[in-house]
Amino acid sequence: MEYRPARFEVLRNMDKCNGCNRCVKECACGVHYRSDSGKLCTRDYACVDCQRCVETCPAGALKIALNRNTFHPNDNWSERYIGEIYKQAATGGVLLSSMGNPNPMPSYFDRILINASQVTNPPIDPLREPMETKITLGRRDREIVRDASGRIAPKLVRGLSADVPILFSAMSYGSISYNAHAALAMAAKELNTYYNTGEGGLHKDFYAYGDNTIVQVASGRFGVHSDYLNAGAAIEIKMGQGAKPGIGGHLPGEKTVGDISATRMIPEGSDAISPAPHHDIYSIEDLRQLVDSLKEATGHAKPIIVKVAAVHNIAVIASGIARSGADIIAIDGYRGGTGAAPTRIRDNVGIPIELALASVDSRLRQEGIRDRVSLIAGGSIRSSADMIKAIALGADAVYIGTAALCALGCHLCRSCQQGKCNWGIATQNPELTKRLDPEEGARRLVNLVSAWTHEAEEIMGGMGINAIEVLRGNRLMLRGIGLTETELRILGISHAGE
Amino acid sequence: MAIYDAASLSGREINEIIKKEMDAKITFTGVNGQRFICDGMKDKLVTVDGVAGNASGAYMDSGELSVIGNAQDAIGDTMNGGRIFISGRCGDATGYAMRGGEIYVGKDVGYRAGIHMKEYGDDKPVLVIGGIAGDFLGEYQAGGLIIVVNTERAACPLGEDYAAGMHGGKIVVFTDCQPAPRAGVQVREVAARDIKEIEEYMRRFCTFASLDYSSEISRKAYVLEPMGRNPYKRLYVNN
Structure with missing residues (x-):
């Protein structure tokens, strides 16, 4: 029975x-x-x-x-x-689930409150006064160089520049549909930000969006070749993912069909296995080697992002990555989404992004190397308020994945692994994928990010802050509510009322 | 042919010379472990006299890298096309995730050679190892061809845990001693069709290593092949 x-x-x-x-x-x-x-x-x-x-x-x-x-x-x-x-x-x-950890674990974003100006240091009305939401990601020069006329000559060697502090996080072609990728690519271009290929290669149709594309290199190296590396604006080395730290990925053979197989560059019907480790990386020195080899292969023109899952010793790990020559660190919290992960891993491994981010930012500052790298935070950024809190805790920008999918019509039924997505997102069945109109999807993504950006301007204006980059790491703007001394210490914030 | 003394050059400077040099044939002498040589290279014919450092030939697209001497780790990482010849030994993770092109190593290789090699369409990577292989040869192999020539006639030219997780491609091992089968991987004696498949690469190797093709190819050899391309199919249940 x-x-x-x-x-x-x-x-x-x-x-x-x-x-x-x-x-x-x-x-x-x-x-x-x-x-x-x-x-x-x-x-x-x-x-x-x-x-x-x-x-x-x-x-x-x-x-x-x-x-x-x-x-x-x-x-x-x-x-x-x-x-x-x-x-x-x-x-x-082995139980296989998808999307982020659904369990009733504490959300620190929900226990952090944002400041606003009253009487002194007046608030700013973003509808009337200029507000800067543009961000630059990458290593910042420590030495100030002046030109012949004595003006400061900024030189960001390898950097990303976006009009909004929101990037679309890595979701591979294979885990999501062609139409979903098309929508993300079009929206990234219109918003002047970036989307991320994930480890599934770059479909030939999307090379045209290269200036708004982050190409990913993971342990399986699917679809990675010289033209791919040079096609994007940045290269992301995926070491880990918040939903499944320490675990690789398996795209089952039945999903490796048609264009998916061509884009991943593996035969149809073959399992696409991303091993848990990069077998050439056992140390920070080894990571540096991969960073440098990617830089060599792309003429030192592109920033290198290293993406890691938020785990117990994340601050030390990030410190190592910052010294590996990487330009940007992406940290993915334990609530981050996935197309498929073992349930027990998804629900029990990793730590919240809020704590990870705060401890990484503090550690890099203590070591005097915060300006060597930018930080992108991901792993369940659900609203503009979460984004503002993440930036004030130390992020330069945020990655959104689940929120972007919701904009495309995802209802978070958490059954991506079955490949039968009725909304045409996490499936390759042509009868289902045509349910997602890429133009309409792009419009909805642009709407979402524009709305969050407007909300962010309102929140920043209330604090009397007129630029996202001024908010970064500005933890005086945050207060905790109902948090223990330990939690407050890790977050580096005071309790409400203090 | 353009010749450069690499003694005072960094790997990055070597690559800049390779990109700028008008002569398609370039030789670097006195190379002593500089890394990343020929990464992402297209079309040039580069000779390295000395030791090629880590991750040389990574993402290589076409052309040729010949090393007169030994090479370090991760040679030909994610190589896409072209050929690499190494007269001596090669370190760990040789040909990691290569998907095209050919690597010929005169002597031994370290751990995890040919790990996660894969193929698609006409792109079929080939790794020929003259000596013996370290542990985990062909781990997760998803495609392509690995040949262990075992020129020194070692009794067992494979280390521990060879072909672990192999789910595509083929490993041919010249040895008198039949390797033990592994989970999901079968071992059989070499057949005429295998000889046909490896002939081109064996001839090229024998020319490179100054060996007699007919006496090498006629030796006893075994083939390791995966039993299926979907090793994880039955591992999961939807939740």
């Missing part, structure tokens, strides 16, 4: 349902079907609650609810754990 407890139940209002069959066509998970006698039926156990049928039902007849059927209540042995045991007992498999 196979136990298949249904997490959700599909509620069909038969007074509204006109039997149009739309739900049957929309659901790639096979939840809605017609019985032999023609009756509309549901397989509740297959429902992932992606809301596709609900939102496309022309009669508004559908709702998805948490299943009212209840296992014998037990706060310790919850339905989740029992259900997972059933799955493992039936298959012997």
Whole structure:
């Protein structure tokens, strides 16, 4: 006997349902079907609650609810754990999940409050006065060089420059669809910021967006060749990912088809395996070697980003990376998203981005090397407020992945690993991918980032700050609420009221 | 041919010369471990007299790098095309993730040679090892061809844990002693079709190493091949 407890139940209002069959066509998970006698039926156990049928039902007849059927209540042995045991007992498999850690762990962003000016140091109205949201990422020169007329001659050797402090984080072509990549590329260009290829190579159609592209080099080296390295504005070495620190990646062979296989440069049907380690990197010196070899292969023209997951000793690790010749460090917190990760890793490994970021920024300052690198923070930046708090904790910019996918229509059903994304994002099924219109997607991404930027201007204006770069690491603008002494010390902020 | 004394040059300076030099044939003498030589190189024919340092020939696209001497680690990392000849020994992670081109090593290689080599279409990487291989030869190999010629006739020219996680490509080992099969990897005697597949590369190696092709190719050899391209297929359950 196979136990298949249904997490959700599909509620069909038969007074509204006109039997149009739309739900049957929309659901790639096979939840809605017609019985032999023609009756509309549901397989509740297959429902992932992606809301596709609900939102496309022309009669508004559908709702998805948490299943009212209840296992014998037990706060310790919850339905989740029992259900997972059933799955493992039936298959012997490692549990595989997607998107970020959904568990009710504390969010430090939610326990940090932002300052505002009153009476003295007046606030600034961003609608009337200039506000600078432009950022530059990369190593900053310590020596001030002056030209013949005595003016300071700034020289950023290798840098990235964006109009907004928001970059789209790495999501590979393969984990997400062609249309999703097209939308990210178009939006990055319009916003004058960057999107990131992830470890899936760069589709030939997207070389045109190279000035707004960060190309990634990870342990599997998929799609990496000289033209690829030179196509982007920067190269990111992926050492780790917040959702699965210490774990590599496996794109299953059934997803390695057509253009995916051509872009990754592996045969169709072959598993694309990114080993957990880079087997040529066992030390900071080895990392330096990869950084330098990439610089050599690209004529020292492009900044090198090193992306790491936020883990226990992140401050020391970041200090090492800053000394490896990398220009930018990207830190991914434990709530970061993923197309697929072992559930137990995703839910139990890594640390929150807020703590990681604060400790890295403090450490680099203590060591006097903060200006050697820029910091990009990622791992569940959910709003402009999270972004402002991250910047005030020490980030130069933020990476958004999950938020960008939500702008494209993702409903966070956390089933990317099944490859049946009904919103056409995390799938390669042509019937599903065409549901995502890249032009429309790009417009929504531009809207999102523009809206966050406007909100950031309002928040900064309230603090009397008129440039993002002035806010960076300005922890006096933050106060904690309901945090312990230890938490406040790590975050480097005072408690509200102090 | 242009000749440069590399004794006082950095790896970066060597690469700048390679890019700027109008003569397609360039020789560097007195090379002593400078790194990154020929990284991302296209079209030139470079000879290195001495020791080529770490990550030389990485991302190489075309052309040729000949090392008269030994080479250090990560030679030909993510190499895309062209040829690398090393007359002596080569360090760890030789040909890491290479997807095209050919590497010929006259003597032994270190750990993890040919790790995660892969192929696509006409791009098929080839690594020919004259001597013996260190541990983890062909780890995660996803495509391409590794040949261990074992010119010194060692009893066992493979280290520990060869072909671990191999899921594509082929390893041919010249040895009298049949290697033990590994999880997901089968071992069989070399067949006529294998000889046909490796002939071009074996001939080139034998010319390079001044060996007699017919006496080398007629030796006893074994082939290691993966049993499937999807080693992780049954590992997971959707949650």
